[in-house]
Amino acid sequence: HRQSTLTDIYKLYNAKSPISVITAHDFISGAIADDSEKVDMILIGDSLSMTAKGYRSTLEIPFEEYIYACKSVMRGVNNKFVIADMPFGSVESSDEKCIESAVKIMSIGKIGSVKIEGGKEMAPRIKRLNELGIPVTGHIGLQPQKFNSFGGYKAQGKQACGAQKIYQDALALQEAGCRMIVLECVPHKISKYITEHLEVPTIGIGCGNGTSGQVLVFADLLGMLDAKTGKFVKKYMNFHNDAVAALNSYGTDVKSNRFPENAQNGFHISEDEYSEFL
Numbered sequence: 001h002r003q004s005t006l007t008d009i010y011k012l013y014n015a016k017s018p019i020s021v022i023t024a025h026d027f028i029s030g031a032i033a034d035d036s037e038k039v040d041m042i043l044i045g046d047s048l049s050m051t052a053k054g055y056r057s058t059l060e061i062p063f064e065e066y067i068y069a070c071k072s073v074m075r076g077v078n079n080k081f082v083i084a085d086m087p088f089g090s091v092e093s094s095d096e097k098c099i100e101s102a103v104k105i106m107s108i109g110k111i112g113s114v115k116i117e118g119g120k121e122m123a124p125r126i127k128r129l130n131e132l133g134i135p136v137t138g139h140i141g142l143q144p145q146k147f148n149s150f151g152g153y154k155a156q157g158k159q160a161c162g163a164q165k166i167y168q169d170a171l172a173l174q175e176a177g178c179r180m181i182v183l184e185c186v187p188h189k190i191s192k193y194i195t196e197h198l199e200v201p202t203i204g205i206g207c208g209n210g211t212s213g214q215v216l217v218f219a220d221l222l223g224m225l226d227a228k229t230g231k232f233v234k235k236y237m238n239f240h241n242d243a244v245a246a247l248n249s250y251g252t253d254v255k256s257n258r259f260p261e262n263a264q265n266g267f268h269i270s271e272d273e274y275s276e277f278l
Ligand code: KIV
Pocket: 023, 043, 044, 045, 046, 047, 048, 085, 182, 184, 205, 215, 216, 217
C-alpha cells in the first residue's frame, strides 16, 4: 500500500468530504492511527510534550526529544499523510534556524508537511520553506506555544476585531503558500466564514463543523489521561480508567494465585526430562 500524499488530501477537500485527523505521539499511537481506515491524516502534535512526556506545556520539550518522538511515531506509520509540528524554539529566532529545524524534521522521512504556529508575522518565513520544497501547514486562532502572551488557553476571535485579525492571518498564510491551515478554538461562525473564503483546507479543533476537517489529540479522544479536557473534545473511550481496572484485575489474580495458570501460561517439560533433571 502506498502512503497518502497532499494530493489525496486535496481530493477530499475538493470533494467537500470532511477530513479526519488524529494526533499520534509514539510508535503505538502511530500504528493505531495508521490502521484506522476512517482517519485520513496524522499530526505529530507537540501536544505530545504533555500527553506522552508529562511536561506542563509545549514550551518545555527539548528539540531532540521531540525528534525522537517523531521518529518513534514514524516507525508505526506506513499509509497515512503525516504533518509534524515545529516545536517551540525551533522557528522563532531566524529564517536559518527555522529552515534547519524543518530540514531535521523532514529528514526523518515519510513526513509530508511541517506545521508552524503563527499568522501574518510568520508569512515570509513560511514562504521561504515553501520555496525550498517543504510544505507548510499554518496554525492560527489559539496557539498553545503562545499561552503566556494569550493569558492562558482561551478561545480566540470572539470579538469582531480579533476575528478579523484571524481572517487576515489566514489570508496571509494562504498567500505565503500554506497547504493547509489549522484553526484552534475559534467561534464556529468565524471558522466557517474563513473556510468558505480560502482555497486551502482548514483543519479545526474547537471550531465547529464548518471547517474542511477536524483534528483531535489521540490521548484526549481515548481518555488516556486522568485529566480534564476542553469542551471541544469528544471522548470515545475511557482508556485511563479501563487500564487501571485491568491492572487491578491482574494484581488481584497474582495475589490470589489465579495467574499464571501453568497449563495455559507456562512451559512444559516431559516427565523423562524432569526425572533426568532430578
Ligand atoms: O499539538 C497538537 O496536538 C496540535 C493540534 C491540537 C492542532 O497542534
